[in-house]
Amino acid sequence: MGGAGxxxxxxxxxLHPLPEKDGILVSVIPPKQxxxxxNHVPCDIVLVIDVSGSMGCDxxxxxxxxxxxxxxxxxxxxxxxxxxxxxxxxxxxxxxLGLVTFSTEARVVQNLLPMTKxxxxxxxxxxGKLQVESMTNLWHxxxxxxxxxxDDERKNTAAAVMILTDGMPNHMCPVQGYIPKLRQHTLxxxxxxxxxxxxxxxxxLKSIAEMGQGNYAFIPDAGMIGTVFVHAIANLQSTFATxxxxxxxxxxxxxxxxxxxxxxxxxxxxxxxxxxxxQKQLTIPLGNLQYGQARDIIxxxxxxxxxxxxxxxxxxxxxxxxxxxxTNDTFAEANIEAATTLSKEIIQYxxxxxxxxxxxSSIFPLNSVSEHDVISGSDLVSVKHxxxxxxxxxxxxxxxxxELNSSxxxxxxxxxxxxxxKLALSSQEYFNRWGxxxxxxxxNAHQKQICNTFKDAGPLMYGRDSPLFIKCRDRLDFAFDNxxxxxxxxxxxxxxxxxxxxxxxxxxxxxxxxxxxxxECLIELADGSETAIQNVRRLTKVWTPLGPRIVLAVVxxxxxxxxxCRMGELVITDWHPLFIHGQWxxxxxxxxxxxxxxxxxxxxxxxxxxxxxxxxxxxxxYLVVTLGHGIVGAPSKxxxxxxxxxxxHKKVGxxxxxxxxDQEGRxxxxxxxxxTKTGLVYGFVPTKKVGAVExxxxxxxxxSNIEK
Numbered sequence: 001m002g003g004a005g006x007x008x009x010x011x012x013x014x015l016h017p018l019p020e021k022d023g024i025l026v027s028v029i030p031p032k033q034x035x036x037x038x039n040h041v042p043c044d045i046v047l048v049i050d051v052s053g054s055m056g057c058d059x060x061x062x063x064x065x066x067x068x069x070x071x072x073x074x075x076x077x078x079x080x081x082x083x084x085x086x087x088x089x090x091x092x093x094x095x096x097l098g099l100v101t102f103s104t105e106a107r108v109v110q111n112l113l114p115m116t117k118x119x120x121x122x123x124x125x126x127x128g129k130l131q132v133e134s135m136t137n138l139w140h141x142x143x144x145x146x147x148x149x150x151d152d153e154r155k156n157t158a159a160a161v162m163i164l165t166d167g168m169p170n171h172m173c174p175v176q177g178y179i180p181k182l183r184q185h186t187l188x189x190x191x192x193x194x195x196x197x198x199x200x201x202x203x204x205l206k207s208i209a210e211m212g213q214g215n216y217a218f219i220p221d222a223g224m225i226g227t228v229f230v231h232a233i234a235n236l237q238s239t240f241a242t243x244x245x246x247x248x249x250x251x252x253x254x255x256x257x258x259x260x261x262x263x264x265x266x267x268x269x270x271x272x273x274x275x276x277x278x279q280k281q282l283t284i285p286l287g288n289l290q291y292g293q294a295r296d297i298i299x300x301x302x303x304x305x306x307x308x309x310x311x312x313x314x315x316x317x318x319x320x321x322x323x324x325x326x327t328n329d330t331f332a333e334a335n336i337e338a339a340t341t342l343s344k345e346i347i348q349y350x351x352x353x354x355x356x357x358x359x360x361s362s363i364f365p366l367n368s369v370s371e372h373d374v375i376s377g378s379d380l381v382s383v384k385h386x387x388x389x390x391x392x393x394x395x396x397x398x399x400x401x402x403e404l405n406s407s408x409x410x411x412x413x414x415x416x417x418x419x420x421x422k423l424a425l426s427s428q429e430y431f432n433r434w435g436x437x438x439x440x441x442x443x444n445a446h447q448k449q450i451c452n453t454f455k456d457a458g459p460l461m462y463g464r465d466s467p468l469f470i471k472c473r474d475r476l477d478f479a480f481d482n483x484x485x486x487x488x489x490x491x492x493x494x495x496x497x498x499x500x501x502x503x504x505x506x507x508x509x510x511x512x513x514x515x516x517x518x519x520e521c522l523i524e525l526a527d528g529s530e531t532a533i534q535n536v537r538r539l540t541k542v543w544t545p546l547g548p549r550i551v552l553a554v555v556x557x558x559x560x561x562x563x564x565c566r567m568g569e570l571v572i573t574d575w576h577p578l579f580i581h582g583q584w585x586x587x588x589x590x591x592x593x594x595x596x597x598x599x600x601x602x603x604x605x606x607x608x609x610x611x612x613x614x615x616x617x618x619x620x621x622y623l624v625v626t627l628g629h630g631i632v633g634a635p636s637k638x639x640x641x642x643x644x645x646x647x648x649h650k651k652v653g654x655x656x657x658x659x660x661x662d663q664e665g666r667x668x669x670x671x672x673x674x675x676t677k678t679g680l681v682y683g684f685v686p687t688k689k690v691g692a693v694e695x696x697x698x699x700x701x702x703x704s705n706i707e708k
Contacts, residue, residue: 011240011289013316015334016342018351023259023300024336025350026248026316030240032292033467034324040237040472041323042157043091044112044189046098047084048145049130050165051077053103054199056132076166076196077132083229084127086480090233090472091115096157097123098148102141103133104171112148138169139178142191142208149188156323158239158288159189160214162232165205166196177369178204179264182211190214190242190288192232195437196225202437203364203372206444207264211370213243213287217452218441220434226480227453234473235290235450238466244286244320248299252312254336255302256282259354260447261361264370278302287448289320292466295449298354301336310336349404352395353446353458356408359391360421360443364436374436385425388412392422403665407457411442415657418457454668455660464663516555516603517619518564518571524618533602533619538665544606545623546614553605553656554666555627560598565591570620573601577640579616579623584639602666603627605656608649612641615649628652645682655683 016025034041055077084099091097093116099109109126113119145161153159174181191212193205196219209216215235217228250256255278265285278301286295304310317331340347363384364372377383392413398405410418421442424435445452445459451469452459463469517523519534526541526548536542540551564571565587572578574588605627606615615629628649631642645651659667673683 011318011322011330013246013318013330013332015314015316015332015338016340016347017314017334017336017338018298018347019340019344021301021310021336023298024256024314024334025340025342025347026246026297026299026314028244028246028286028289028295028297028318030289030291030293032465034291038468039092039475040090040468041239042094042154043233043236043239044096044098044149044154044157044159045087045091045233045236046100046112046145046148046161046189047087048100048102048141048161048163049077049080049084050136050138050141050167051101051103051130051133052136052165052167053132053134054167054197055080075132077130079225080164080196081127081130083225083480085124086226086229086476087233088115088120088123088127089479090237090476091120096154098145099123099126100141100144100148101130102137102144104135104137106137106140106144108144108148112152135171136165136167136169137171138163138165139172139174139181142178142182146185146188153188158236158242158323160192160236161189161212162192162194163205163208164194164196165200167199168201169204177371179207179211179370182208183266187212192216194219194228194232197221198433198437200437202440203374206364206440207366207371209444210264211266213285215287215448215450215452216441216444218434218437220438224453224455226477227455230473230476230480231450231452231454233476234469235463236288237472238290238292238463238469239288239323240291241289241320241322242287244289244295244318246284246286246297247281247317247319248284249281249315249317250279250312251315252310253304253308254310254312254314255280256299256314257302258282258284259298259300260357261443262366262372263361263447264366264372286320290450290463290466291468293449293463293469296350296353298350312336345400345402345405348398348400349402349408352398352405352408355391355395356412356421357443357446359387360439360446364440364443372440381425381428381431385422388422388425404461407461410457414457418657418660420456451663454662457661460661460663470663516573516576516601517624518597519600519602521570521572521620533604534600536602536604542604542606542617544614544616546609546611549609549614550607551604552607552653555603555605555656555659555669556600556662556666557602557669558600562597562601563594564597564601566593566595567591568621570622570624571595571597572620572622572624576603577625584625584641586640605652643681651683659684 011028011030014027014029016027018024056075058075088097093114095115096112097110097115098112101107101109110123142161142163145163149159191208192214193209193216195202195205202218206216215232217232219225219228248256257278284297289295301310313333313335315331315333364374367373374380395409411421413419413422420438424430424439441452442456442459449462450459451463517533519532521533522530523533523536524530524543526543536551536554538551538553541548542551564573567587572587575586577584577586580590603626604617609615610630612630615626616623617626625641627646629641629647630649631639632644632647641647656667659669662668669684671685672681673685
C-alpha cells in the first residue's frame with residue numbers, strides 16, 4: 001500500500017510508488033464540493049485590459065464555411081468588454097472587482113469594489129466607455145493590477161489579476177526582465193494571462209502565469225473568447241485553496257526529479273532543469289486547487305550512486321491557504337517498496353500526461369530571464385514532429401482505450417478537429433502562426449489539470465467531477481450568450497460604400513452545440529427502466545426491437561426558440577423518422593401540436609448491426625430511428641428512414657470524429673453540410689476546409705434531403 005495523509009474531511013495526499021519501481025505518483029485530493037451550498041466561492045478579481053491600438057481591429061466573425069468572410073463591426077475590444085460584462089453579471093456582493101487598462105500608460109479605471117447592484121451598474125458603464133489608445137505598456141498594467149490589493153487584501157477569497165493582451169509589450173519593459181522584476185514583489189493574488197491573436201509573446205505570458213501561480217490561455221480568434229473566459233472564471237469561482245505548495249523529501253539513497261517540464265519559479269533557481277540532477281528535496285508550487293479536481297504529479301527516482309538497490313521513503317507535505325479557514329497543511333509518507341492500489345489505466349494515464357508535458361516543455365525552455373523561448377534550429381518543427389511520432393507510437397503500444405487515456409491520444413493525433421498538437425507541428429507555417437501559442441496553452445492545462453475551453457478532449461477531463469465548477473461554468477456560459485449584444489465600434493460598409501447595420505449574435509463567439517429529441521424525453525434502457533435522454537452516455541445499453549444495444553456516441557445540439565413537434569411526451573424535430581401506424585413517417589407530416597423549444601436536443605449512434613431495426617429506440621413512448629441505421633437511397637412513401645448520409649453507419653461514424661466533445665464525452669454539433677446543387681445533407685459541419693462544395697448550415701443537423 002502507498003501512503004496517505006488526511007485533514008478531517010477536507011483534503012488528502014496519496015503516495016503511490018509506481019509498479020516499475022522507477023518513480024512515485026503523488027496525488028493531492030481536495031474535497032468534491034463545499035460543505036455548505038454556495039453559488040460560488042467569493043472572488044476578488046482585477047481585470048487588466050490591453051487597450052492599445054490593435055485592440056480596435058475587427059474581431060473576425062466565426063463562420064462554418066472556409067470561404068465566408070464576414071464583418072459585423074465588432075472589434076476585439078468590443079468582445080473583451082462583453083466578456084468583462086459577463087464576469088460582472090455573475091458576481092455578487094460577496095465578490096469584488098477592479099479594473100485597470102494599459103496602453104502607453106496604465107490607468108486604474110475602478111478600485112476593488114463589492115459587486116452590489118449599484119456598483120455592478122457603475123462597473124458595467126465603465127467597461128462600456130473603454131476605448132483603444134496607443135502602445136502596449138504591459139509592465140505597468142500588471143503593476144497597477146497588483147497595487148489594487150495594497151492594504152486591501154481579504155482572507156477567504158480567491159484573488160486574481162487577469163491580464164489580456166493581443167500583442168507584444170513594446171513600452172517601458174523592465175530592463176532586467178519581467179520575471180526577475182516580479183520576484184521583487186510579494187504577490188497578493190494569482191496572475192492569469194490571456195493572449196489573443198497571433199502576434200504574441202506567449203512564452204512571456206506563460207512565464208508570468210507560472211510566476212504568479214495562475215494560468216495562461218491562448219485565444220486564437222474571436223470564436224474562442226467566450227469559452228476561454230467562461231472557463232477561467234469558473235475555475236476561480238470553484239477554488240478550494242490558494243498558494244498551494246507541495247514539498248517532497250526523500251530518505252535513504254532515494255533522490256527525486258520532476259517529470260513535467262520547466263517552469264518559472266518565485267525564486268531564481270534552476271532545480272527544475274533536469275541537468276541540475278536529482279534532489280533530496282523538491283518544492284513544487286501548485287497554485288489554486290479546485291473543488292473536485294485532484295492534482296497528480298509523477299516524480300522519478302534517481303539512480304543509486306553505488307549501484308545498490310534503492311531503499312528509503314518519500315515524505316510529502318502540503319501547505320496551502322484554504323478559503324474556509326480550515327487546517328491548511330497535511331503530510332503523507334510511503335516506502336518506495338510499497339504496492340499501489342491504482343489501476344494500470346490510471347497509472348499509465350498520469351505517466352502519459354507527464355510525458356506529453358515534458359515533450360511540450362522541451363520546445364520552450366526557459367532563457368536567462370526565466371521566460372519561455374522557442375528552441376533554436378531551422379529544422380525545429382521537423383525534429384519535434386518526428387519526436388512526437390515516436391511518443392505517439394509508444395503511447396499507442398499500451399493499447400488502453402479507457403476514456404482518460406483515449407482523450408490524450410485524441411489531442412495528440414486524432415482526426416481533425418482533434419489532433420491539434422500534431423497539427424501544430426505539421427508545418428513551420430502552422431507552428432509560427434498559431435502552434436507555438438496553442439502548445440503553451442494546452443501545456444498549462446495539463447500541468448495544472450484545468451479545463452480551459454470546451455474544445456480539447458484532454459483538458460475536458462478536468463473539472464468534470466466538480467459540481468461547483470460545472471454549475472459556475474454553465475451559469476457563465478448562459479450569461480455570455482444572453483447579455484445584450486455589444487454595440488459595434490467599427491463601421492461596416494457595403495460594396496457601394498454605404499454604412500450597413502449588421503445583426504450580431506454573440507453565441508458565434510462562444511462555440512458550443514446539438515440534435516433531435518428534447519433532452520427531457522424519456523428513453524427506454526436495456527433493463528426496461530427509463531431515463532431522460534440527456535442522461536445517456538457512450539456505452540449506455542438501450543432497448544431496441546432486436547434486444548439490447550450499446551450507444552457508441554451521443555450527439556448534442558443547443559437550440560433557442562427552435563420549432564419542434566410534440567407528440568404526447570415526445571418532443572422531436574420535424575424530419576426525424578418515427579414508427580407510427582405501421583409506417584416510418586416524418587413528425588412534420590403527422591404532428592398536430594408544435595412548440596418553441598430552448599435547450600439541448602440529442603441523437604444517438606448505436607453499435608453497428610446489419611438489420612435496420614437494431615437502430616431504433618423507444619423515446620417518449622414512440623419507436624424512433626437512430627443515426628447510421630443502414631437504409632440509404634431515397635425515402636419511400638412507406639419508409640421515411642432512407643438517407644444516403646444519415647443512414648450510412650460508416651459515413652456517420654467517420655463524420656462524428658470531426659466533432660468536438662463536451663465534458664461528458666458527447667459529440668457537439670453546430671449543424672449539417674448541405675450540397676446546394678443536390679439539396680442533400682452530406683455531413684456534420686467540421687472545423688476544417690470542406691472542399692469545393694458550397695456549405696449551408698441547417699437549423700437542425702438531421703434535416704432530411706426531402707425538405708419541403
